[in-house]
Amino acid sequence: MKKLLLIILIFVFQISFAQNEDLFNRLNAIHNNGTTFYNVDGIDFTSQTISSEFNDKNLKKTYRKNKINKNILIETDKQLSYENYKVVKREELDNGLVSVSVNYFVKNKDNRISIFWFGYYYKNSPEFERKMIELILSDEIPKSCFSNLKTDKINFAGRKIELGGSCNWMNINNIQCPYYGQMNWSVHKTKQSSDLSIENQLKATKIKNGGKVILEEEVEILFEGIETKAKKVLYDFTGVKSLLTSMSGGKNLTIYYVSEKIRDNYVSCVLSFWNNDNINPSGLPPLLEEVMSIGGK
Structure with missing residues (x-):
């Protein structure tokens, strides 16, 4: 039974590794002034960590800096393994185009606030957002995904x-x-x-x-x-x-x-x-x- 369980775990790990490797082949990122910019599958997103501890007082300050007022609905993604707060904004543009902006404010392993932003048209993907937040906070994005700020x-x-x-x-x-x-x-x-x-x-x-x-x-x-x-x-x-x-x-x-x-x-x-x-x-x-x-x- 233990041997079968081990075989299943190895199989699951191999599938997960292959999926991540495929994702990393498409992902590109750049570090710039404390913010990391990413793009894959037509989705732009960013991450940054600030020095403030993850508490109500500091979160309120962070919301204001990110232009999130008290009238905006602040949710929690319970499927994300990190404590977090989430804000989704939708803006209807001309030609039926809808702009979707998603912010996460996450408690990282050092009890600091990590901020994530995802930009889409029409609808967002919570599954994609969770996956990227987990990979970034676990420091699992390979160096090969990062480009230099220099453009030579x-x-x-x-x-x-x-x-x-x-x-x-x-x-x-x-x-x-x-x-x-x-x-x-x-x-x-x-x-x-x-x-x-x-x-x-x-x-x-x-x-x-x-x-x-x-x-x-x-x-x-x-x-x-x-x-x-x-x-x-x-x-x-x-x-x-x-x-x-x-x-x-x-x-x-x-x-x-x-x-x-x-x-x-x-x-x-x-x-x-x-x-x-x-x-x-x-x-x-x-x-x-x-x-x-x-x-x-």
Whole structure:
């Protein structure tokens, strides 16, 4: 009986290890000023630990700093193995898009407050949140998942790309090179997840940036050596005053939205450039040329 139990435990451990290894192959993270930023399967999330002890007085202060007022419902996730408080915020945007933000305030093993934030569209996943909180607080995220703040070399969905030091991280898996273009991406387990991420980003771009769509079409491209199709959208910002235009100085923004299987995983990627960027004869700026070309082989 003991031998059978041992065999079952080993089998369960092997399944759990394989599942985690698959997750870690898709996960990317960056440490920055006390906060760690993560992205996997189209989900952005963060973690940080503050020096305050986990008690009512300090929690109230932490809520205020995180813009959580007393009228917001504060829940407890009883399935999480750490003492915690949880806040879920939903915001209905245009085009039927719903933004979901989830905060956890967790008592870690040192009796300090660990804060987690998860961002989604439409609905959140408590199972995913519990899993990531457990892995992070148990310090089980491999070092191989972490990228350097320096941008001379980046990990693009499993391939190292040398960019030099002139580019900047705008967010996790979001790189911008002045006058050379910008791209953000996520690595997914399924095609459905990748396609949905692209669809949501397209809707969000139309809502948030204030530009006018003057062209929207499907085009053939070569993405990481794979022939596929992308949604190409051209936005006109003439006469629009925004942070985007003030930073770039451009009037027209071209964006390609791509979802494709790359290196055993699915990748959602949004690639963009302004009309005043350094555009090569290929029709693309240098950063975009690193991962795509227009037309087939």
